[in-house]
Amino acid sequence: MTCHAVVLIPGDGIGPEVVEAVVRVVNATGVAIDWRRAEAGAAAAARNGTALPESTIDAVRAAGVAFKGPTATPIGGGFASANVALRRALDLYANLRPVRSQEGVPTRYQDVDLVVVRENTEDLYSGIEHIVVPGVVESLKIITERASTRIAEFAFAYAEREGRQRVTAVHKANIMKMSDGLFLDCCRRVARAHPAIAYDEIIVDACCMRLVENPRRFDVLLLENLYGDIVSDLCAGLVGGLGLVPGANLGDTCAVFEAVHGSAPDIAGKGAANPTACLRSASLMLRHLREPEAALRIDRAIDRVLAGGGPRTPDLGGDATTTRYVDALIAAL
Numbered sequence: 001m002t003c004h005a006v007v008l009i010p011g012d013g014i015g016p017e018v019v020e021a022v023v024r025v026v027n028a029t030g031v032a033i034d035w036r037r038a039e040a041g042a043a044a045a046a047r048n049g050t051a052l053p054e055s056t057i058d059a060v061r062a063a064g065v066a067f068k069g070p071t072a073t074p075i076g077g078g079f080a081s082a083n084v085a086l087r088r089a090l091d092l093y094a095n096l097r098p099v100r101s102q103e104g105v106p107t108r109y110q111d112v113d114l115v116v117v118r119e120n121t122e123d124l125y126s127g128i129e130h131i132v133v134p135g136v137v138e139s140l141k142i143i144t145e146r147a148s149t150r151i152a153e154f155a156f157a158y159a160e161r162e163g164r165q166r167v168t169a170v171h172k173a174n175i176m177k178m179s180d181g182l183f184l185d186c187c188r189r190v191a192r193a194h195p196a197i198a199y200d201e202i203i204v205d206a207c208c209m210r211l212v213e214n215p216r217r218f219d220v221l222l223l224e225n226l227y228g229d230i231v232s233d234l235c236a237g238l239v240g241g242l243g244l245v246p247g248a249n250l251g252d253t254c255a256v257f258e259a260v261h262g263s264a265p266d267i268a269g270k271g272a273a274n275p276t277a278c279l280r281s282a283s284l285m286l287r288h289l290r291e292p293e294a295a296l297r298i299d300r301a302i303d304r305v306l307a308g309g310g311p312r313t314p315d316l317g318g319d320a321t322t323t324r325y326v327d328a329l330i331a332a333l
């Protein structure tokens with residue numbers, strides 16, 4: 001049996017609680033994992049003076065795969081985001097977020113099945129800001145042909161591989177004619193090389209309205225970093241909230257799996273965190289590690305418990321603690 005090396009980054013807030021749930025459930029599938037614990041985030045910054053120690057980056061480089069809990073980033077000052085730094089240090093250029101309706105979780109929409117593909121390395125997340133004169137701040141949006149082409153190629157290759165029908169590029173090129181214009185030029189060029197996949201474009205504000213109106217009309221959404229960040233949370237709201245939606249940060253040599261949600265400081269330490277988003281991310285990780293059967297067992301256990309009216313956490317209208325929900329999942333594996 002292969003033993004897979006996976007770097008485990010618990011993170012901040014509810015991070016340690018949901019990451020522990022992942023370790024319990026993945027271990028219960030019987031897949032052998034060498035979990036290598038590493039630090040990142042606010043607690044790491046307080047301990048080491050940096051939110052992303054070099055040793056953590058080295059550990060992920062060596063293992064090639066990491067599972068990460070959410071890490072907190074101070075607002076309006078303080079240290080820079082460990083997430084952004086990790087994605088850039090390891091060139092994890094593609095952020096993949098499948099958004100699906102969950103049976104047994106009542107929402108306004110049924111049968112939502114779309115995928116957010118978010119560029120993960122540039123845009124306004126380059127963090128290049130300066131004071132021009134007191135009272136005037138400039139923040140630079142960097143869009144390159146290389147990163148835009150690479151993420152478009154990723155989206156089309158993913159669509160072909162997963163039997164998806166259409167890629168929709170989301171932009172604001174009516175206003176940002178040069179930066180979003182370049183992004184669209186790259187998307188169009190890549191689309192021409194993939195004639196089997198339909199391609200269209202939509203302005204980001206209209207996209208948000210159409211998503212709320214009828215999310216079923218979308219298939220694969222292809223977005224720059226900032227629009228991808230915002231639209232991901234919107235999409236999570238369509239299917240039952242941030243407790244459900246998984247994610248993967250993928251590069252050519254490394255992959256880091258994590259939920260879309262943040263550290264949820266409002267519920268941290270209360271045993272109320274929903275680990276489903278992390279468990280679905282763990283399922284993506286197991287597929288990446290070529291353990292598809294274990295991935296399927298986790299997905300089916302979640303479906304069985306939630307669709308069958310089993311215990312659920314307060315965000316889904318239940319009263320179960322994280323631990324009680326995870327016990328039910330393990331029983332259902």
Ligand code: NAI
Binds near residue numbers: 072243262265273
């Ligand atoms: P958040 O996603 O942490 O929380 C938003 C709301 O959703 C809160 O009411 C929270 O209780 C709820 N929620 C989130 N995940 C949940 C779960 N698993 N179960 C039940 N309820 C859940 O977003 P917020 O409050 O804007 O950010 C908090 C911190 O997280 C910030 O420091 C932010 O920088 C960081 N963050 C980190 C991310 C990462 O590490 N990938 C992603 C997003 C935010």
